[in-house]
Amino acid sequence: MVASARILRHTEIARGIFDLRFFSPDAARTATPGQFVHIRVSDSFDFVLRRPLSVCRVDPSEGSVTVVYRVQGAGTRRLATMAAGAQLDVLGPLGQGFPLHAGDVRAVLVGGGVGVPPLVELAARLAAQGTAVTSVVGFQTRAQAILQDELALYGDVRTTTDDGSLGLRGLVTGVLTQGFVDGANRYYACGPTPMLQAVQRTMAGLQVPGYLSLEERMGCGFGICVGCVHPIERDGRVQNLKTCKDGPVFPAGEVLFT
Numbered sequence: 260m261v262a263s264a265r266i267l268r269h270t271e272i273a274r275g276i277f278d279l280r281f282f283s284p285d286a287a288r289t290a291t292p293g294q295f296v297h298i299r300v301s302d303s304f305d306f307v308l309r310r311p312l313s314v315c316r317v318d319p320s321e322g323s324v325t326v327v328y329r330v331q332g333a334g335t336r337r338l339a340t341m342a343a344g345a346q347l348d349v350l351g352p353l354g355q356g357f358p359l360h361a362g363d364v365r366a367v368l369v370g371g372g373v374g375v376p377p378l379v380e381l382a383a384r385l386a387a388q389g390t391a392v393t394s395v396v397g398f399q400t401r402a403q404a405i406l407q408d409e410l411a412l413y414g415d416v417r418t419t420t421d422d423g424s425l426g427l428r429g430l431v432t433g434v435l436t437q438g439f440v441d442g443a444n445r446y447y448a449c450g451p452t453p454m455l456q457a458v459q460r461t462m463a464g465l466q467v468p469g470y471l472s473l474e475e476r477m478g479c480g481f482g483i484c485v486g487c488v489h490p491i492e493r494d495g496r497v498q499n500l501k502t503c504k505d506g507p508v509f510p511a512g513e514v515l516f517t
C-alpha cells in the first residue's frame with residue numbers, strides 16, 4: 260500500500276546514520292520483522308526509484324514505524340534533509356520477513372552495519388514468544404556502532420569492530436563457535452554479502468539452521484521489474500527468485516553465492 264506518512268522524528272544517531280520514525284498505522288499493525296518499506300525520497304524525476312529500508316521497529320499503539328539508515332548516495336542524502344512534520348511517500352510493508360518458530364528455545368541474531376536494524380523488531384518478537392536471544396553485531400568502527408542498547412533489551416549482545424575500537428576486534432564470525440551457539444535452534448542474519456556468506460558457512464559447520472536477509476539493488480519492490488533476482492536452490496533446482504517479493508529473507512541452506 261502507498262501512503263503519505265508524516266515524519267514524527269528524524270535524528271542522526273551515529274555519524275551519517277539516521278533514525279527515521281513516521282506515522283503509518285496500517286504498516287505499524289501489519290509489518291513483520293525482516294520486511295522493508297520502499298520510500299520515494301523526492302517528487303523529482305532524478306529520484307523516480309524508491310529506496311528500500313528495513314523495518315527496525317513498529318509501535319502499533321502510536322501507529323509508528325521506525326527505519327534506521329546510513330547515508331549512502333544521492334537518495335539517502337536527500338532523505339536525510341527531510342525534517343519532522345514533512346510528508347513521506349511510503350510503499351509497504353513489502354517482502355517476506357523472518358519466520359518465527361514458536362518452539363525455539365534459543366536464537367542467535369547476527370548483524371553487520373546497517374544490517375542490524377531489522378534484528379531489533381525480530382529480537383522483540385522472539386523474546387515475546389519466550390525464545391532466548393543472543394545478538395552478535397559487527398561494525399567497522401565504534402563511530403558506526405548502532406542499536407546495541409535496543410538489542411540489549413531482549414538478550415545478550417556481543418559487539419565486534421574491524422579496528423577493535425569497541426568490543427572484540429575482528430569479524431562477527433569470530434564469535435560464532437561451538438560453545439557460543441550451544442543450544443541454539445536457529446540463527447537469523449542480515450548484513451553485507453561477504454558477512455552473510457561467512458555466517459552461512461560457519462553456521463552450517465556448526466549445524467545450526469537459519470535465515471539470511473539478502474540485499475540486492477531493487478527497482479519496483481514488488482516483483483514486476485525482475486531487477487533483484489538471486490539464485491536460490493529450492494525443490495531440487497536453482498531458481499532466480501526475486502529478493503523483493505520472494506525475499507529478502509530466505510532459508511540459509513537455499514541461498515547460493517557466486
Ligand SMILES: Cc1cc2nc3c(=O)[nH]c(=O)nc-3n(C[C@H](O)[C@H](O)[C@H](O)COP(=O)(O)OP(=O)(O)OC[C@H]3O[C@@H](n4cnc5c(N)ncnc54)[C@H](O)[C@@H]3O)c2cc1C
Pocket residue numbers: 295308309310311312313314326327328329330331332333334335336373374376377473474475476477507
Ligand atoms: C531489502 C533491503 C533493505 C534495506 N534496509 C536498509 C536499512 O535498514 N538501512 C540502510 O541503511 N540501508 C538499507 N538498505 C540499503 C539501502 O536501500 C541503500 O543504501 C539505498 O537504497 C541507497 O540509495 P542512495 O540513493 O543513497 O544510493 P545510490 O547508490 O545513489 O543508489 C542508486 C540506486 O541504487 C539502489 N541501491 C543502492 N545501494 C543499494 C543497496 N545496498 N541495496 C539496494 N538498493 C541499492 C538505490 O535504491 C537507488 O535506486 C536495504 C536494501 C534492501 C534491498
